């Protein structure tokens with residue numbers, strides 16, 4: 133077989149991809165017919181594709197490339213570790229230096245008594261670990277019936293059977309079903325679901341669904357609540373200020389475990405090390421992945437509080453683990469990534485420079501006729517597209533049809549901005565500069581203008597009845 137390289141004609145690469153590569157969350161045949169875009173290089177916030185386009189990555193890959201692409205230090209950390217000890221496991225009373233050092237560093241960074249780390253290969257795996265951890269915890273405590281985990285509609289916690297079941301996305305449940313013992317309450321999505329209520333009143337209402345669910349199930353059945361500080365894949369839904377304090381109060385009152393899924397919000401995304409700090413959440417367990425290694429290698433994990441770790445650790449074997457739990461090369465790369473975030477003061481840059489600069493320009497997008505609201509926390513943001521700003525109306529077309537058209541225009545204009553339904557979302561690398569933000573915003577305006585023109589042409593600027 134020929135060696136496949138970056139320098140082959142795009143059409144040949146597309147044909148091979150279509151013939152042999154199954155893509156996640158993709159209609160395979162449709163993509164094969166259209167032709168996939170082949171990325172070949174990354175540097176900072178910029179991607180290059182096989183046609184030589186220079187694309188500004190408003191999504192940091194999949195919310196993960198926090199320090200930007202192409203940092204030599206991470207490549208060198210990986211190479212050094214591969215030569216030193218390329219692999220060893222942590223199952224059989226053994227460990228290695230990168231896993232020790234990374235666990236200790238995470239314990240230092242994480243707030244409160246989150247002092248223990250169980251490593252996984254991804255966010256989904258880490259959430260599967262969390263399901264077992266919280267159920268095991270209550271079983272050891274003599275309450276084996278406390279198994280139910282309460283999660284949220286339109287939450288995202290990964291795509292394994294456990295992660296996909298914790299998530300509240302019907303299209304995922306529809307493909308392969310759900311595991312048992314997980315229930316979902318409403319999301320704090322004021323713009324779409326808040327009606328005539330104020331955001332704060334709506335935030336309280338949705339948080340109190342947790343209390344209602346605990347009482348309905350019986351507190352003796354409930355193990356934990358899980359939520360993302362800010363829903364990411366659900367459309368960058370930043371909850372009203374009343375929401376998390378009320379969730380915290382309810383978890384405290386009923387003594388159920390609180391899991392903060394920080395896979396996106398961790399490692400600087402919201403302007404602090406963790407989203408829990410930004411929103412005043414005191415979790416027993418944090419799920420981490422993505423920005424932990426800036427996506428350079430796959431690694432995730434659960435940061436666990438003293439009480440849960442000591443209980444689970446004090447009762448014999450915990451029958452769970454992954455071949456790659458704490459993989460030394462991934463751990464070494466994650467450590468180097470954390471060093472760079474700290475020494476280059478990247479979180480200060482988010483808080484003091486990039487967020488304020490982007491926030492003003494992001495908010496100004498609401499001057500565009502298509503944009504109903506603009507939200508931004510740290511460097512994750514969303515805009516709602518609407519045919520009628522005053523009523524926050526949805527489009528008459530199928531949900532996502534407008535968002536898809538907008539995303540296509542962004543793609544054509546060398547800007548990666550994703551759509552979730554008819555919301556457009558961004559989550560750029562944290563190192564983005566004001567000059568790069570100017571380019572991102574300029575391309576976003578152009579794409580919105582082109583999208584509006586298409587909607588008018590196709591008669592789609594109509595509100596749902």
Ligand SMILES: *Cc1c(COP(=O)(O)O)cnc(C)c1O
Nearest residue numbers: 254255256288289290393395396
């Ligand atoms: C991406 C994501 C996950 C899943 O992580 P994978 O590494 O894709 O398995 C879990 N939770 C949240 C909040 C995520 O955004």
